[in-house]
Each structure stands twice: as structure tokens, then as C-alpha cells.
Amino acid sequence: MGGDHAPSMVVEGLKIARERFPRVKFLLFGDEEMVKPLFNQAPKLVSACEIIHAPEVVSNEAKPSQVLRTGRKTSMWQAIDSVAKGDADGVVSAGNTGALMAVSKFVLRPLPGISRPAIAGFIPTEKGSSIMLDLGANVDCDAQNLVQFALMGEVFARIAFGHEKPSLGVLNVGSEELKGNSAVKEACAILKEFESINFYGFVEGTDICAGTVDVIVTDGFSGNIALKTAEGVGKMFVSFLKEGFRASLMSKLGYLFSRSALNHIRSKIDPRRYNGAMFLGLNGVAVKSHGGTDHVGFAYAVGAAIDLVSGRLNERIKEEFAKIPQMPGQENGGMNEG
Amino acid sequence: MGGDHAPSMVVEGLKIARERFPRVKFLLFGDEEMVKPLFNQAPKLVSACEIIHAPEVVSNEAKPSQVLRTGRKTSMWQAIDSVAKGDADGVVSAGNTGALMAVSKFVLRPLPGISRPAIAGFIPTEKGSSIMLDLGANVDCDAQNLVQFALMGEVFARIAFGHEKPSLGVLNVGSEELKGNSAVKEACAILKEFESINFYGFVEGTDICAGTVDVIVTDGFSGNIALKTAEGVGKMFVSFLKEGFRASLMSKLGYLFSRSALNHIRSKIDPRRYNGAMFLGLNGVAVKSHGGTDHVGFAYAVGAAIDLVSGRLNERIKEEFAKIPQMPGQENGGMNEG
Numbered sequence: 251m252g253g254d255h256a257p258s259m260v261v262e263g264l265k266i267a268r269e270r271f272p273r274v275k276f277l278l279f280g281d282e283e284m285v286k287p288l289f290n291q292a293p294k295l296v297s298a299c300e301i302i303h304a305p306e307v308v309s310n311e312a313k314p315s316q317v318l319r320t321g322r323k324t325s326m327w328q329a330i331d332s333v334a335k336g337d338a339d340g341v342v343s344a345g346n347t348g349a350l351m352a353v354s355k356f357v358l359r360p361l362p363g364i365s366r367p368a369i370a371g372f373i374p375t376e377k378g379s380s381i382m383l384d385l386g387a388n389v390d391c392d393a394q395n396l397v398q399f400a401l402m403g404e405v406f407a408r409i410a411f412g413h414e415k416p417s418l419g420v421l422n423v424g425s426e427e428l429k430g431n432s433a434v435k436e437a438c439a440i441l442k443e444f445e446s447i448n449f450y451g452f453v454e455g456t457d458i459c460a461g462t463v464d465v466i467v468t469d470g471f472s473g474n475i476a477l478k479t480a481e482g483v484g485k486m487f488v489s490f491l492k493e494g495f496r497a498s499l500m501s502k503l504g505y506l507f508s509r510s511a512l513n514h515i516r517s518k519i520d521p522r523r524y525n526g527a528m529f530l531g532l533n534g535v536a537v538k539s540h541g542g543t544d545h546v547g548f549a550y551a552v553g554a555a556i557d558l559v560s561g562r563l564n565e566r567i568k569e570e571f572a573k574i575p576q577m578p579g580q581e582n583g584g585m586n587e588g
Numbered sequence: 589m590g591g592d593h594a595p596s597m598v599v600e601g602l603k604i605a606r607e608r609f610p611r612v613k614f615l616l617f618g619d620e621e622m623v624k625p626l627f628n629q630a631p632k633l634v635s636a637c638e639i640i641h642a643p644e645v646v647s648n649e650a651k652p653s654q655v656l657r658t659g660r661k662t663s664m665w666q667a668i669d670s671v672a673k674g675d676a677d678g679v680v681s682a683g684n685t686g687a688l689m690a691v692s693k694f695v696l697r698p699l700p701g702i703s704r705p706a707i708a709g710f711i712p713t714e715k716g717s718s719i720m721l722d723l724g725a726n727v728d729c730d731a732q733n734l735v736q737f738a739l740m741g742e743v744f745a746r747i748a749f750g751h752e753k754p755s756l757g758v759l760n761v762g763s764e765e766l767k768g769n770s771a772v773k774e775a776c777a778i779l780k781e782f783e784s785i786n787f788y789g790f791v792e793g794t795d796i797c798a799g800t801v802d803v804i805v806t807d808g809f810s811g812n813i814a815l816k817t818a819e820g821v822g823k824m825f826v827s828f829l830k831e832g833f834r835a836s837l838m839s840k841l842g843y844l845f846s847r848s849a850l851n852h853i854r855s856k857i858d859p860r861r862y863n864g865a866m867f868l869g870l871n872g873v874a875v876k877s878h879g880g881t882d883h884v885g886f887a888y889a890v891g892a893a894i895d896l897v898s899g900r901l902n903e904r905i906k907e908e909f910a911k912i913p914q915m916p917g918q919e920n921g922g923m924n925e926g
Contacts, residue, residue: 423724423812423813455819456816474792479797479818483822486714487821515832
């Protein structure tokens with residue numbers, strides 16, 4: 251029920267997802283009376299779907315704390331709960347981000363060894379795409395948090411990109427080891443000791459879209475700012491291009507000739523292709539779709555969730571964290587804060 | 589002597605600057621034997637320039653601490669010193685950023701009431717341009733630092749944009765007052781109390797290039813990452829465009845027709861136009877030019893310094909800070925940390 255064009259956008263998105271993943275079954279949580287009629291035009295989809303009636307909805311304005319107190323009957327909570335109960339392998343929602351994160355953390359619980367789950371996403375680069383995390387779940391991060399993000403991101407990248415040794419970098423204000431705040435310096439020193447990972451060292455803002463590394467590790471404050479800054483620059487470019495092509499008859503002609511080339515570029519940076527922010531570090535796969543996306547974008551978010559489930563993300567994160575030797579100052583084994 | 593193409597780039601840049609500012613006199617610090625021959629092709633420039641022989645040069649690799657200890661005879665130090673002595677009104681250098689900041693702070697000293705000088709720069713937006721600070725001088729900032737950056741940025745914007753009430757925003761991960769780390773929340777609460785300024789509240793990464801506010805206030809860690817991320821996205825777009833236009837005969841034709849429109853866009857985001865990072869909060873104007881820029885870019889940096897001098901930046905910052913009522917927890921008057 252979440253997102254600007256729900257629930258029809260969700261059902262339309264599942265049509266696309268079903269073509270790509272014909273063996274996957276979908277549980278739809280929402281207002282049955284609103285959702286059911288949408289299947290009248292989708293007879294092929296019916297067999298892959300089950301509608302579970304959940305009359306209440308989490309609004310976009312709802313505060314996470316309020317949803318945690320009173321939201322058990324909402325479609326969002328029910329959907330997350332289906333993952334906890336084992337009825338579903340993962341959950342995808344285009345609803346309220348804060349509430350989705352809070353309820354997912356509360357219901358699914360963090361994986362052993364993870365003190366703070368993080369939000370990870372794909373970002374377009376000159377070479378294809380990279381993964382960046384955290385994108386906003388944790389505004390204050392210490393070195394341990396960053397190291398945990400790095401290890402989770404590494405597993406995610408192995409699944410998403412299919413290569414065994416994805417490269418990792420910690421986002422900083424310079425590439426020299428002396429630069430940065432204490433959290434990134436300490437995280438860098440710790441990550442250099444992990445022989446099993448392909449750690450590049452520090453990367454700068456320019457490296458994000460250059461595709462210098464497969465995984466960019468950062469705190470949720472800088473990560474969110476970097477992601478949204480990139481989005482803003484993209485919008486500015488598109489608006490300047492439109493303005494430029496409209497400027498004269500000559501440039502309008504130019505647009506006609508260049509259209510297929512421009513469409514090719516547009517598809518490379520199409521935000522729908524990068525839709526789907528993964529909550530990493532929970533007992534269960536949870537993916538947040540952009541609220542303003544359309545059915546094509548929603549299908550990408552569903553695809554991302556399916557990839558994580560079939561790639562056994564959480565089992566592999568658990569395996570990875572079980573291998574970690576006890577860290578200095580960590581008495582309880584692994585890297586758990588508590 | 590600093591920068592990839594110095595000293596010839598500097599002299600060529602001054603030719604342009606002299607056309608724009610015919611009454612300004614330039615002191616050039618550097619190796620006389622290298623600099624003097626460059627004036628053979630610039631007879632008109634000679635009368636506006638004085639060469640002061642400084643045989644030593646700060647290398648790009650030199651550590652700021654090392655320059656502070658042993659760099660008194662370098663052209664960079666001598667140039668900064670000329671501002672302290674009153675021989676010059678401002679200094680522009682394309683050399684080592686860290687050294688330039690460290691020596692400027694040491695020689696020029698912070699203005700009364702300023703605990704930490706900041707680096708400010710222009711950034712292109714859909715509406716024209718905005719000012720962002722800090723761009724990397726201070727990786728860890730508390731609320732007081734951010735408030736000081738805001739007040740300095742406000743004075744700078746009044747000079748640069750010529751309007752009396754430039755708008756200010758604090759960069760954050762969301763626009764709601766509950767979001768963000770404690771530094772931005774506290775800074776926002778303090779800035780709301782200043783009736784004399786046009787404070788917008790929080791802005792997000794997408795707002796930077798949207799031009800939502802005239803001045804974006806942030807810590808040096810996030811500011812540096814945002815600036816360089818924007819730079820990287822710009823590069824990616826240009827590379828995708830080039831690739832697109834080269835893709836087919838059709839698109840090559842398209843390029844020919846659209847060339848003037850594309851050049852118009854290029855000029856809007858030409859990094860040379862935004863060259864010049866201002867060190868705000870010092871007893872003297874100091875501007876850092878990008879090391880890789882050409883003479884056109886260097887002339888912009890020189891122009892930025894001249895604008896700050898003729899706009900009486902530092903006098904106005906001092907006036908502004910003298911007006912501030914004593915802050916809670918600030919016993920020594922003004923906003924000075926010490």
C-alpha cells in the first residue's frame with residue numbers, strides 16, 4: 251500500500267517481476283477490496299499471488315516510534331512479520347522509510363555480530379554500477395560500524411556482481427592515510443588487516459561515479475548526502491540539456507538526430523534501474539523501493555530482493571562474521587557491541 | 589609557483605585579470621629568473637606587476653607541518669606574509685592546499701570570534717550558483733563551528749551575489765527538524781534565533797544543485813564529499829554524452845547541430861568559472877586556485893579575491909560577529925572558543 255502510485259503500481263510491477271522470475275510466489279499485504287480488482291486485468295499473475303487482507307496503512311507522515319507502538323495491523327508490519335514467521339523470504343515496500351527500517355529492525359532483529367543494520371544501494375558509475383552503504387540508517391558511526399558495513403557490503407557485492415573479490419573503499423576527504431576523521435582512519439587500519447577482502451583504502455567523492463571500487467563504505471550522514479547530491483547533479487544536467495536542445499531550431503534538429511544516443515545515456519542513469527535500497531544486517535531480506543517510482547522501478551526493487559534471497563545473503567553474512575577473530579576491546583566474541 | 593602549469597599559467601591569467609580590473613596591482617612571488625622572461629610577451633602587464641624574488645617553492649607533496657617549520661623562504665609563505673604586512677590586500681595561490689591553509693592560519697591568524705576558518709566555494713546550480721562551506725578545512729565540526737560558518741557564508745554571499753538577504757541552509761539527511769546528528773540539530777536551533785539572517789532550515793543533497801538556498805552550511809567532511817561527488821557525476825555525464833554522440837553517424841550529425849547548445853551548457857558548468865576556494869575567517873583574503881586549472885580559471889580565482897577585498901569581507905565579518913550576543917556557555921564574549 252506504500253508509495254505514490256500504490257497499490258496499482260505494485261501489481262503492475264509484479265507482472266514484470268513474474269516474467270523475470272516465473273518461479274517466485276508473491277504475498278500481497280493490503281486492503282483486499284482495493285487490491286483484488288487490480289487482478290482482473292492480470293489473469294496470469296493470479297496464480298503467483300496471494301492477497302492477505304491488512305486493512306491498516308502506514309502513512310508517509312507517521313513517525314517510526316508511533317508505528318512501533320500501534321502499527322501491528324498495518325500492511326507494512328504484516329508483510330515484515332511474514333518474513334519473521336518464515337512465510338516469506340523477503341519483503342519489499344515503497345512505504346515510509348523510517349517506519350520500514352524501525353519495524354524491520356524490531357521484528358526481524360539484527361544478525362549475530364551486527365550492531366547496526368545499514369541501508370545499501372546501487373549507484374551508476376562510468377564502469378557500470380557500484381554499491382554504497384550506509385545511505386542514511388545511521389547518522390553517527392564509529393570505526394566498528396564502518397567495518398561491519400564493509401563486510402556486509404562485500405558479501406552483497408559478491409552476490410550482486412558475481413565476482414569473488416569485489417573491491418572496497420572507505421569514503422574520505424582525501425586518499426592519504428593521514429586524512430579524515432578518527433572513525434574512517436581507524437576503520438581503514440582495521441580493514442587493512444583483513445586478508446580475505448580486496449580493500450582498496452580511502453576513496454574520495456569523485457571516485458564514486460568513476461567506479462574506482464565496487465563497494466563504497468561510509469557513515470549514513472555522508473552517504474545520504476553523497477547519494478542525494480549525485481541525484482541533484484543528475485537532475486541539473488538533464489534540465490540544462492533540455493534547455494539547450496530547446497534553445498534553437500538548429501539544436502531541436504540536433505536533438506532529433508541524437509535521440510537514440512541520448513536515450514541510451516538516459517537508460518544508463520535511469521533511477522528506476524537503481525531502485526531498491528537493501529536493509530543489510532537483519533534476519534531476513536528487506537528492500538525499500540522509492541516511493542515515487544513506477545511499476546518498472548518497483549519490479550527492479552523486487553528483483554533486487556529476489557537476488558539477495560537466492561544469493562543466500564544473510565547466511566553468507568553470518569558465515570563471514572563467524573570467521574572474524576575477536577577484535578580488540580570486544581569481549582563477547584565476534585563484533586557485537588552488546 | 590604553485591599549480592600544474594605555473595608560473596606561465598599565472599602570468600597568462602593575470603593578463604585576463606588586468607583587463608577586468610585595470611586598477612589592481614599584482615605582486616608576484618617566485619623565482620625571478622623563471623618569471624621575468626614570461627613578461628617579454630606581456631608589455632602591458634609589466635606596469636601592473638612587481639616581481640618579488642622567492643627562490644624556494646612548496647612542493648605538492650610537502651606536509652603542512654613541514655612547511656610551517658621550514659617554509660619561511662618559499663614563494664607561498666612570502667606571498668601570504670605580504671598580506672600580513674599590509675603590502676598586499678589578498679593572496680591567490682594554485683599550490684599545495686594543506687600548506688596554504690596552514691601557513692595562512694599561522695601568518696594571518698583567525699579573526700576575532702572565529703574558532704575555525706573554513707573553505708568556501710561556488711557551486712553551479714539550476715538557478716545560477718550557490719556558496720558552500722566548509723569544503724574540507726575541518727573534518728569534525730560542532731554546532732558552534734557550523735553557526736560561525738553560516739554567518740561568514742552569509743557575509744560572503746551578500747558580497748558575491750549582491751543581495752541583502754541571501755538564504756542559508758544547513759546540509760542534512762532530511763528536512764525535518766528531528767533528523768540528523770546533534771551538531772546540525774543544535775546549529776539549526778541556534779540559527780533560527782538570529783533574526784537578522786534569512787535562515788531556511790535544513791537542506792538535503794538534492795537541494796545543492798537545485799539552488800534551494802544561496803549558502804549551504806556543512807562540516808568539512810560532508811562538504812568535501814558532496815563537492816567531489818558532484819564533480820564526479822559531472823565527469824560521468826560528460827563521458828556518457830561523448831560516448832553517446834560518437835555512437836553512430838546519426839548521433840555525430842546530431843552533435844554538429846547541437847554544438848552551440850552543448851557549448852552553452854558546458855560554459856554553465858565550466859569548472860574554471862567556479863575556480864577559487866576562499867579561506868574565510870582570517871585577517872586577510874586568501875584564495876586557493878585549483879592546481880590543475882589553466883589561465884582562464886586562474887583569472888577567475890584572482891577575480892574572486894579582488895571581489896572579496898573590494899567588498900570589505902573581513903571588516904564586514906568582524907562587524908557581524910561583534911553584533912552577536914553572548915552565546916550560552918560562551919563566557920569570553922563573542923563566539924570564540926578560547
